[in-house]
Amino acid sequence: MSSEAFKPKRFVQGKHLQTVYNTFFPPKNYLRSKYYFEDILLQLGDGSGDSLWLEHNPPISQYSSGPSWNGIYIVMIHGMEGTSDSSYLVSLAQNALLRGYGCIRMNLRNCGRGQGFSKGTYNIGQANDVQDVIDFVWKKLSHRIFLSGFSLSASLVLKYLGERRNHKVEAFSSTNPPLDLFKGCEFIDSKEGKFYRDRFVSGFRKKIKNKIIQLPPELEKNAFQTKTFYEFDDRVTAPFFGYKDAKEYYMDCSCVRYIPDIRHSGIIIHSEDDPVAPPFDWEKIEWNRLPHIRTILSPKGGHVGFLTDPTPEIPDGRWLNKIILDYFDLKVDSGN
Incomplete structure (x- = not known):
């Protein structure tokens, strides 16, 4: 090419x-x-x-x-x-x-x-x-x-x-x-990645607020209390999809393993x-x-x-x- x-x-x-x-x-x-x-x-x-x-x-x-x-x-x-x-x-x-x-x-x-x-x-x-x-x-x-x-x-x-x-x-x-979700999350939560992190989390929160995404009450509350991407995955994404925590979620889904x-x-x-x-x-x-x-x-x-x-x-x-x-x-x- x-x-x-x-x-x-x-x-x-x-x-x-x-x-x-x-x-x-x-x-x-x-x-x-x-x-x-x-x-x-x-x-x-x-x-x-x-x-x-x-x-x-x-x-x-x-x-x-x-x-x-x-x-x-x-x-x-x-x-x-x-x-x-x-x-x-x-x-x-x-x-x-x-x-x-x-x-x-x-x-x-x-x-x-x-x-x-x-x-x-x-x-x-x-x-x-x-x-x-x-x-x-x-x-x-x-x-x-x-x-x-x-x-x-x-x-x-x-x-x-x-x-x-x-x-x-x-x-x-x-x-x-x-590739590695652990390292990727650490980066997106850093000063360098904050702009993009805030945009992504804001998009999810807007859908949750408008009831487009329907969460159990506890997870919905968590979604608006988290301050980092890791916290969002740990307290919202992971439990919603049946994972124990963000670490288990990242371990299972990081494509570098596959x-x-x-x-x-x-x-x-x-x-x-x-x-x-x-x-x-x-x-x-x-x-x-x-x-x-x-x-x-x-x-x-x-x-x-x-x-x-x-x-x-x-x-x-x-x-x-x-x-x-x-x-x-x-x-x-x-x-x-």
Whole structure:
């Protein structure tokens, strides 16, 4: 890939600018106007009564002149407090459609248009939710599936693929995954991470206050008393999902434990200057034992940023799209 080495966009050099740029200058979203779309409310199989809101864009060739369908659907999942309309999912989906893919953008529980269709919330280890979506796509749309996760869901994708289950996935991408949740939480609670921590916790509290997320009274009270991310996970997230405490939750869900067991082809992209989820323990992973996984650790890029100056190869300046889709294109004909 000639464009593999990432070069930051002029005047968007810093890690924080790379991280927040798309919040202020998002790509135009044509996925519900220019392209055919379908909303899908998928009831989960865990007996909770919760449902996930999926946004389906079928291959262009199924309804118009355009690139022939390559037979593959990409299931895309957003990060913490993101939605199916997060800029990185929108831009990836629009580029993927133009390359002949079908796309499913998944909202985690009570996110995006799925707010109010679940009683509870999501966590970084909810691999069964991913399985339910994959099973749906396999049954209804295609037997050839690629999986793409970002930030929190990048870690979720790695955990999911490292578990023993019938994945039904051929290839994956994982962008800026938190690897070790203990170290990640310690960082987000530090002075460096406080800005992002406050944003995430505020989003959860707003949903709790508006009764979108329904918690037992004691946990609801705890949610507004905690001062750190660790306390929030220890007194709210962990007990809500049946863990003894935050330590047990982090131990079970840290994807760094599952990466050695991944047998699928994939690409993992991270940045050394990530101001939200630094790549702690990256160097401790024995990547040489995982030749089926391509890795890119860029010196710069921020957190799911990777904005570069437009070129003929990357006209929209969104480097991630090209890197991920070039990798997926290589896997289309290989059949994994």
